[in-house]
Amino acid sequence: MPHADIFQQALLSRIECAEIDGRDGFYFLGPASGQYLKHLYKTIREQGPLRPLWAQRCAEGGYRVVDGFARLGAALDVGLKSLPALVFPPDANPVGLFRARLDGRAGVVSAVAGARALQRIEAVAGYDIDLLLEFTEWMGFSGGLVQLERLRSLRGLEEPVARWCEENLVGPAEAAAMAAFPREGQRGLLVLLRAVNPGGNLLRRYLALIAEISAREGILVEEALSDRVIRSVLTNPQTACSAGRELVHRRLRELRYPETTALEERFKLAVKALGLPETVRIEPPEAFEGDRITVGFGFGDPGELEETAASLALAARSDAARELFRCLGAPDERESGSDT
């Protein structure tokens, strides 16, 4: 119970709001949700503060907030001059206070706020890996060292990107992926994210695709994002809002897998060139693996079957049919000069 004693030093009293340094964010864990703020304003206006602040007296005078940033803001907004507060002395252990502040908050701290809190803990306690791992867990980020390192890497986030991550409750893995991008890349990404606002899995896919395009092509992230099709989505707010997410995802996939995209296109063209009725479906093997192409069609009577079979027989003798197999890797007999 290393941190329990901090309450023995605390005194419940009433403190003047004017003496509280509202800018001191050492114990800050991110902004409260809109819903909570609404509730807070209502209760403070109607019944006054129902819970005391936690505040720490500063050695040089005044107070810093430990717990109750939103309460303080709401109290000031409704014009309260003083607040009940559990006051801790200046020499109270900041790590212990932070630990007590985090109690019950696992899972409600955003990745960005958690990363900043860790940075402040590290500033006062040094790089104590066990302590930092404990804090990571208390904030609700399970995953041990991997998660800790991800959170530490968020220091590389550009401020506007960090804000976007915080507003959109982006998880540590995705935020860390963004932090790995260079500054200009993060800015380019932010333009995209603001326009199409992908969430959850789609955001994860976007980030992986962008990083891989950049690695594969040896280009900067911002260069990958300056693609003509992506830009055209971004410059048209209506498209961006309606189909933007999917269009950008599709385009990123095309840029990530250009050869496969070209292969799929080539197969489609070959199928078209067969000139078969639209009811006949021709599919390559899964992932273009193997040497079997699937043909499927339905028929309503023997006559229709005969007709389709005749079109298939005709198509089978065409170069387009051989092209289907060339799409799978069969050699081009025209190149080798042999007669097929």
Next chain:
Amino acid sequence: MSAPAFDRLYVHEAVRDHPRTKRIVERARCRAVEVVADLDEAYSVLREGSGPFVTGKRSLALAPWRDGRLEACPGSRSMRCCLYRVLNIVEGCPYECTYCILQCYLNRPAIVIYPELEKMTAALEADLAKDRSYASRYGTGELADSLALDDLTGFAGELVDFFGRHPGAWLELKTKSTEVDGLLEVGRVPGNVVVAWSVNAEEVCRSEERGASSLGARLAAAGRVRDAGYRLAFHFDPLFRFHGWERAYREVVRRIYAVAAPGDIAWISLGCFRHAPAMAPVHEDRRASGPFLAGELFPVPPDRKYRYPQPVRVEMYRELHRSIREFDPGVYVYLCMESAAVWRWALDMELDPADDAAVERGFPAPPGSTGTTS
């Protein structure tokens, strides 16, 4: 290049007095040597360190023999296999190739050496006595680099001596190292021993094969063993698709044949980069670090391993095969873990679907072969 220094060496008490153990302990430049009754306990201590991939490169364990060290290459479902027979006397490798499959096969945080080679050779004697319709090929390069730690173990020279007495089968030592001194000390070089180098485009060697020798150094070492009378082999595996791959791999072929004449090379294998699904998270973490792991790979049926699309692989094999043929019309070129369709379209070779040993049968017979395997 001598073997890397290791942080720790664990010796199982069952092999502490074995002469090879003493030799390895003496040669290993190890900061801490500990005799233990249970290697698993030692592994759990190591696991508390910086993870098996990192720690596993800096720790050695000398373990007692266990049955099953001689096995067939596990192959891959529905893919044609060369039936390489694997001698696992070392498990793990000091090199840190980013694509290495051992990252998911081996989860011990140490390189494990089995010093009781005499038990392996006894198992080999029994295996060689089996009636097979082809000459078997044995090798130590499946779960380890055959030569990377040879200045510690001295296994290569002992195996060469053993196979000198069994001329009906091949021994193939596969490496990315230049540790050939042990091989050069062998008095009479048997014709059935092949020293093989895993080769890759210069840029891949530099970027993805950390700790391994440069391509130039590998080829220089190949020249030395060739001069000593060994046959050579080369494995283009894994082949990566990247901008300029055609030129880069053609250059490797050219450099090989600048060192070796066509008759010096027993066989060449080609295998495109692929990985098990379990490796996907490892590669995901590393993919953004460069172009090689960020290729267009998909889980492919029937084994769901990640591979380049088949037409891409066929094109690469065809191109490389053509380059090799320009220098060497006769050398046996085979594909590692590919389907019959890929063999047909890439190499213009039809494999009998009913013959499991069709790939193996394409290998040249060892010079001492008399139709039996030993």
